[in-house]
Every structure is written in structure tokens, then in C-alpha cells.
Amino acid sequence: MGSRTLPLNTICFVVFLAWLLVWVLLPTKIYKQTWTPKLNSNLNSTYFREQGTNLLLFSFPIMLISFLGCVYLHLQKKPRLNPKSEMKCNCVTFSRRPVLVMAPLGILTALELTFVVMFIALMIWSLGNYLYVSFGHLHMHKAGEKVWQAKFRSVSLRLGYIGNTCWAFLFFPVTRASSILPLVGLKSESSIKYHIWLGHLSNLLFVAHTVGFIIYWAMTDQMIELLEWSKTYVSNLAGMIATVIAVVMWVTSMPRFRRKMFEVFFYTHHLYIIFIIFYVLHVGSAYFCMILPGIFLFVVDRYLRFLQSRKRARLLSARLLPCDVVELNFSKSAELYYNPTSILFINVPSISKLQWHPFTVTSNCNMEQDKLSIVCKSEGSWTQRLYQEISSSIDRLEVSVEGPYGPNSADFLRHETLVMVCGGSGISPFISIIREIIFQSTKPDYQAPNVHLICAFKNFSDLSMLDLLLPISGTPAEISKLQLQIEVYVTREIEQPKTDTQKLLQSLWFKPNPVDSPISTALGPKTWLWLGAIIASSFVMFLLLLGIITRYYIYPIERNGTEVYHYSYKCLWDMFLVCACIFIASSAVFLWCKKENDHREEKQIQNVEVPTPTTSPGSWLYSADRELESLPNQSLVEATKVHFGERPNLKKILFGLKGSDVGVLVCGPKKMRYEVAKICASGLADNLHFESISFNW
Known part of the structure; x- marks a missing residue:
């Protein structure tokens, strides 16, 4: 290569x-x-003049x-994701280290x-x-x-x-x-x-x-x-x-x-x-x-x-979470490949014919070859209308898409240890990363990194976002072999609410329309x-x-x-x-x-008969009230620790990490990104390699 x-x-x-x-x-x-x-005199000829x-x-x-x-x-091939076999270049590592963290320049x-x-x-x-x-x-x-x-x-x-x-x-x-x-x-x-x-x-x-x-x-x-x-x-x-x-x-x-x-x-x-x-x-x-x-x-x-947006995307289903988050599941072409942390731009004509909004792709194209999922947090007026329209039990929603767009490789998966720090809906890009690690862990020659997921949520209902770490179906049982640690910090509540006060997760299925098409790139x-x-x-x-x-x-x-x-x-x-x-x-x-x-789509069989999940938001956290249904859910329960009424001490957590190669990814509020960047830029821990994932344009 x-x-x-x-x-x-x-x-x-x-x-x-x-x-x-x-x-x-x-x-x-x-x-x-x-x-x-x-x-x-030589170039400005009679053919091009001045x-x-x-x-x-x-x-x-x-x-x-x-x-x-x-x-x-x-010509570039998909990278091999074996951190032990990759030689780290000091100059490349230094070039990616944050050296200036200051508003308004950022990181x-x-x-x-x-x-x-x-x-x-x-x-x-x-x-x-x-x-x-x-x-x-x-x-x-x-x-x-x-x-x-x-x-x-x-x-x-x-x-x-x-x-x-x-x-x-x-x-x-x-x-x-x-x-x-x-x-x-x-x-x-x-x-x-x-x-x-x-x-x-x-x-x-x-x-x-x-x-x-x-x-x-x-x-x-x-x-x-x-x-x-x-x-x-x-x-x-x-x-x-x-x-x-x-x-x-x-x-x-x-x-x-x-x-x-x-x-x-x-x-x-x-x-x-x-x-x-x-x-x-x-x-x-x-x-x-x-x-x-x-x-x-x-x-x-x-x-x-x-040209790509002229086609309507085939929307299969949606999952409504109690924290005002909706997961949209589209049909996609099997040939469409994208890397974790990719984004998809969507347009919903019933809300606005001209506005396009970017959302993180949470699905993994290796695990879900015929489906693509995105997560939309109801924050602005446009996303609030989208959430309300979907929750009104409509049969079909017209959606146009552009993308997905993303990195050309998944280099951050080569680290021996991977720390992902997120706040609120900033967990979205990390969902696709964890799903990629789950898929790669099924390969015999791949040594999965130790994964630490640090989440800061305002309310306990936001923990339902963790339900999206696993796809609706197709999760391998080998997830139990992952060295996964999830630390959740609920900042505005001091104890776990009662189960009967929580809303339930809703799954909606849309009627197929022959006019709609699976998501594919404009050029195949x-x-x-x-x-x-x-x-x-x-x-x-x-x-x-x-x-x-x-x-x-x-x-x-x-x-x-x-x-x-x-x-x-x-x-x-x-x-x-x-x-x-x-x-x-x-x-x-x-x-x-x-x-x-179009010729390939005729051969592609779309399976829209996806079993409806029987779990409720953050349901695997209510283990005292129900028997765990699957090994993947059980693995997540055992890996998760919830802290109430406090914020994560990021300096203590990051400096306490062992190992010579620790990848640090952060996505969330500006204050959180700056804090993590300053810790990695301090030089007090040479094993920390920083990468910010920000979609705040």
C-alpha cells in the first residue's frame, strides 16, 4: 500500500x-x-489572453x-486496527498534541x-x-x-x-x-x-x-x-x-x-x-x-x-427516548462504507424545505450492513419539531440526506487504552466507536483496547442514551470479552428516581414506500x-x-x-x-x-422485520426489577457505575490511567473540551494523546 x-x-x-x-x-x-x-508573453496567448x-x-x-x-x-485500504503492531512516531504524536487552548481560537x-x-x-x-x-x-x-x-x-x-x-x-x-x-x-x-x-x-x-x-x-x-x-x-x-x-x-x-x-x-x-x-x-x-x-x-x-438529496431516504423505524432524543434508522446500500464518528446531513421538508442539519451516525456499517442510524437531541426549534412530529405516530416521514461524511480512517482505535469523555448528547460519536470495537473484537487477530467511557448527564433520564450503545439486533455475545468501563455522573440529581416515574422507550415503525431509496453515496x-x-x-x-x-x-x-x-x-x-x-x-x-x-438495489433484499425491543430506557440499569435478557446487556450492567450529584474529576481520572499509549477523545460542551485539552497539553502525562470531536459550528 x-x-x-x-x-x-x-x-x-x-x-x-x-x-x-x-x-x-x-x-x-x-x-x-x-x-x-x-x-x-509566453502564457497569455490568444487562447487565454490575460x-x-x-x-x-x-x-x-x-x-x-x-x-x-x-x-x-x-487506493487507500481500510487500516489494520492492531495497536501492538503499529510503531508510534514521536513527531506525529507531538504534532497532534494540543499546545494552545484559548477562546475564541479553541483547541x-x-x-x-x-x-x-x-x-x-x-x-x-x-x-x-x-x-x-x-x-x-x-x-x-x-x-x-x-x-x-x-x-x-x-x-x-x-x-x-x-x-x-x-x-x-x-x-x-x-x-x-x-x-x-x-x-x-x-x-x-x-x-x-x-x-x-x-x-x-x-x-x-x-x-x-x-x-x-x-x-x-x-x-x-x-x-x-x-x-x-x-x-x-x-x-x-x-x-x-x-x-x-x-x-x-x-x-x-x-x-x-x-x-x-x-x-x-x-x-x-x-x-x-x-x-x-x-x-x-x-x-x-x-x-x-x-x-x-x-x-x-x-x-x-x-x-x-x-443530486444525492433529490432522492428520498427510506426511513425504517425510530426509537424515542425519554430524554427527548430520537434515533432514526434508515435503510442503506450494502456497498456504502463509512468510519466511526461520521455525520449525516438530513432535511425534513415537512419542517423546512431548505434547512439541513448534521447529526452523528451511531450505527456501524460492519455490524449493520443494511441500516444506518443517527441520533437527534431535541434542543433547538427544528429538532423539537422533528421529535414532536415523530412522536405523533405518523406512518411515514419524508427525509432527504447528504452524506455520510467522516474521517478516512479510524486511527484512534489503535491505542492500547481509549478514554472517551462526553457530556450530554456528546456521547453520540462514541456510540459508533464502541460498536466498531465490538465488531473488531470478533476478529481473532485483533486485540481490543481497554475502553473507559466517562459520561456527564444532567438528569437520570439521560442515561437512556446508553441503551444506544448496542444496536437493536446483531450484537455478538463476545461483547463480554471487552474490557469496558463506564463511569456515569448525574449532576443534577442526588439519587436514582423510582422506576415507575420514568417514561418508557417507544419504538415506531414506518410504512415502506416504493419511492424511497436506501441511503447511498452519489457516486457509488x-x-x-x-x-x-x-x-x-x-x-x-x-x-x-x-x-x-x-x-x-x-x-x-x-x-x-x-x-x-x-x-x-x-x-x-x-x-x-x-x-x-x-x-x-x-x-x-x-x-x-x-x-x-439501481441494479444493485434490485438485488438487495431489505429486511424491515426488526423485533421490537422490550426494554425501557436505561432498562438494564433497573436490574433489581427485571431479569436481564441477554449477555450483551448484562455486560453493560456490570461495566457501568453511576455517581449522583457530582461531576467527574477529569484530572484525577486521566492522570491515573496506566499504559504507554492512551487515546483521549472528548465531545461535549466547550468547557469540558477545553478542560480535557489543557490536561493533555500540560505535559504531566506523556501517555495521553488528545483528539477533540466537535460539531459546534
Whole structure:
């Protein structure tokens, strides 16, 4: 495996370094005065005009890396989960250790902090060099203009350049099926924070850029420039419209606004489509090619998600827990594979036709090959309506899905000891991990890690979440061999309530509908291979069509130099061709894969006759009132210890763990995540290897 992927990793690494080097040299005098004339004379041909240089230096490298990343992920096999046979690399371990735990940045590992520092250094370097070059060749744009006014204009202009650099990276973290993020060990759901940081920084720079020009025009009596839409140069009016839209999106994305008025945030954030149009009309086609890869790959991902969501998912059953939690069980294609801690986005048209919400996948695709389960905690208005609708004994619920998305491997299962700390519904991703360990424990050559599950719940009824640790059926009896320890802390109650005061677990079954389909990926089992084909074919098609239109339509107009093709029309051509090529390539591959998938579904027999559980929420904890029904339940009872009226002493628990390799995973409230991260970052216990699982976007 390593020999096959090593050349791909090497090529991607070299190309990425070369791409970064271009960004570093871009603001320098060498690039502007020495490289640019030579590159433009050789690359800006009659086929691409002013876009040729940027297409080669900025667009092509990332598109190549993305294609090679798809090939790499297709060749990558499922990891062997034997912690004893894996050699730990000290440098890798150190790079994943949290070194900075601070709001609002959150938890940063050594590797993440290195990237952040490098990016900030790039911003400072770029701004400094832009100003140095521009101040050395200062242009007066109006008769009688003062030097300080020209410098003020130059600073405002260069702030826009730096904002454009931020936009070159902005869309990579929100591309869910990204072939680039896994190459550097990142997941889309955990990379949202980078998108947020880049969004804040780019908006700040764009606002400063816009306000700076408004002040400059006011000082030099050129306010009419605010409404200019030039035929030969950038459109100032388009830039103003883009800035207004960006400010609206920026304000509504602030944390307090987003949490209290999520619907407003969700809908206004879709203004990014209009923003991109006016932004490109403002910066022009040449600068658009500098930020094209991120937008191109995002549009591919977004369109494939749209195609997948057109089908209604087959919802088989639901389990209502007394702690206002509902488990939804879907039918899935047997070929669909996902790793633990994956997430699934769902849309329920009867609640909202536009809103999509992410939920943790709790099922295990090895144990439950034809079913996929998610857990929804009734907290916000949308999830409360979902819980109420399901509890109203409906016969069928229309649901559309996107995903699942998750890590490309399950490396955290290689530790000798695995500690999972959770609060409330934060137990959800750990359910899938425990089910994976249960499955792997059935293999003769696998040595399961010692598992410590530490749960903090507000009320005793929340313990019903532990009922989800085992699937409805198919749990192997070998679970009794697991070295599993569960410590439960009930913080708001000092004793166990009486049994007759507890609500019972409800199981609901939905009527099958021939229109609904099992959950499957948009591109079938060979997702990465087909995604690579889409990326390569659509980008090559874009280059070919752009070259043809430029050479045989735009160039004849501009050839004699007496007439200029409209500056904005070139931008519209670029955006149209990008969307058209992605639409054609993605649709063709999707329809081909759909045909094969429909053929497989005809052969797949769906077994919806699942026995109704006779247990009540947390029923295996009421062992005094009933006889235990199965060995798996008995194993969980023996492994569980409940503490009332107290919180877990995490420092004492973690420092007291023995062994040289202890994996520490945490999912829950921010305060809990920060506390665990600080303990692991303290350096007082070298055997602790930290990983945060957070879906709080």
C-alpha cells in the first residue's frame, strides 16, 4: 500500500510547495517586474489572453493535487486496527498534541498552530511587499493629488489584494467530500473553524478596502467613481454591492446571532452565490483564476450533494427516548462504507424545505450492513419539531440526506487504552466507536483496547442514551470479552428516581414506500475514483471551451486594438463555463452510477422485520426489577457505575490511567473540551494523546 501511494504523496507535496511559493513571491518586485512580463508573453496567448498565467500558476496545481488526492484515497485500504503492531512516531504524536487552548481560537494542535502562524506570516509578508513595491512606483490618479492621498489609495487597494488571498483558501474547509483535506489529516466538520477565521479576516479586509476607497474618493472629489461600471476595468459598483452582501452575511454569522436566530443565519449565508458573482465582476477574470480552485471544487461538491438529496431516504423505524432524543434508522446500500464518528446531513421538508442539519451516525456499517442510524437531541426549534412530529405516530416521514461524511480512517482505535469523555448528547460519536470495537473484537487477530467511557448527564433520564450503545439486533455475545468501563455522573440529581416515574422507550415503525431509496453515496462504491474523473474532465472541458471562445470569439474583437471586449462579459463567460462544465461532467457520471446502483438495489433484499425491543430506557440499569435478557446487556450492567450529584474529576481520572499509549477523545460542551485539552497539553502525562470531536459550528 505504501509503495503505491508514496509517489502520489510526493507529487502532491512538491506541487503544493510550489503553489505556496508562488503566493509568497506574488507581491514581490521580482514577480511583478521580472517574472510577470516573461510569463505573460509566453502564457497569455490568444487562447487565454490575460488569464493564461494565473490559470497555470494558481489554478492548475490545486486541481492536479485534488485529482491525485482522489486516486490516493481510492487506493487507500481500510487500516489494520492492531495497536501492538503499529510503531508510534514521536513527531506525529507531538504534532497532534494540543499546545494552545484559548477562546475564541479553541483547541489548536502543534500542526494547526504552525499552519496558522505560517498563514499570518504570509499575510504580513504580502501586505508589506505590496506596499513597498507600490510606494516605490506611486501613481497619481488625478491632477493635483497629494502624495499621502496616493499612498492612502494604495493601502486601500492592497488590503483588497490580501482579502483575495484569503478567498483562495476560504472554500477548502467547507468542501465536505474533499480530497485535499485528508492529505493533511483534516476532516471537513473539524475544519469549519478555518472557514470561520478566514471569513472574518476576509470580510474585515474587504470592508477596510471599500471604506478606504470611499474616503479616498471623498477627499479627492471623485464620489461619482462609486457608481462606475467600467467597460475596460474593474467595476466599482459591483464591488460595493459585493461588500454590502458580505457585511450582511458577516453580521448574521456572528456566534450569538447564529445561535439565537439560526434560520436567519442559514438563509442569509446562501447570499454567497450573489456575492461571488458581483465579487468576480469586480476583480476580473484574471484575479478570479487565482481563487478558482477552491470555488471550483466547492461547486463540484455542492452539485453532487444536490443530486444525492433529490432522492428520498427510506426511513425504517425510530426509537424515542425519554430524554427527548430520537434515533432514526434508515435503510442503506450494502456497498456504502463509512468510519466511526461520521455525520449525516438530513432535511425534513415537512419542517423546512431548505434547512439541513448534521447529526452523528451511531450505527456501524460492519455490524449493520443494511441500516444506518443517527441520533437527534431535541434542543433547538427544528429538532423539537422533528421529535414532536415523530412522536405523533405518523406512518411515514419524508427525509432527504447528504452524506455520510467522516474521517478516512479510524486511527484512534489503535491505542492500547481509549478514554472517551462526553457530556450530554456528546456521547453520540462514541456510540459508533464502541460498536466498531465490538465488531473488531470478533476478529481473532485483533486485540481490543481497554475502553473507559466517562459520561456527564444532567438528569437520570439521560442515561437512556446508553441503551444506544448496542444496536437493536446483531450484537455478538463476545461483547463480554471487552474490557469496558463506564463511569456515569448525574449532576443534577442526588439519587436514582423510582422506576415507575420514568417514561418508557417507544419504538415506531414506518410504512415502506416504493419511492424511497436506501441511503447511498452519489457516486457509488468507487466514490473517490469517480470524483477524480469529474474533477479532471470538468476542468479540462473548462480549459478547452474557454480557449475556443477566447480564440474564436473574444480575440477577433480585440485583435486590431480598436475595440475592447467588455471586462464584465469575460467574467460572466468564466462563471458560466465553470458551472456548465461541472454540470455536464457531474450529471453524466451521476447518471451512470445511478444506473449501476439501481441494479444493485434490485438485488438487495431489505429486511424491515426488526423485533421490537422490550426494554425501557436505561432498562438494564433497573436490574433489581427485571431479569436481564441477554449477555450483551448484562455486560453493560456490570461495566457501568453511576455517581449522583457530582461531576467527574477529569484530572484525577486521566492522570491515573496506566499504559504507554492512551487515546483521549472528548465531545461535549466547550468547557469540558477545553478542560480535557489543557490536561493533555500540560505535559504531566506523556501517555495521553488528545483528539477533540466537535460539531459546534
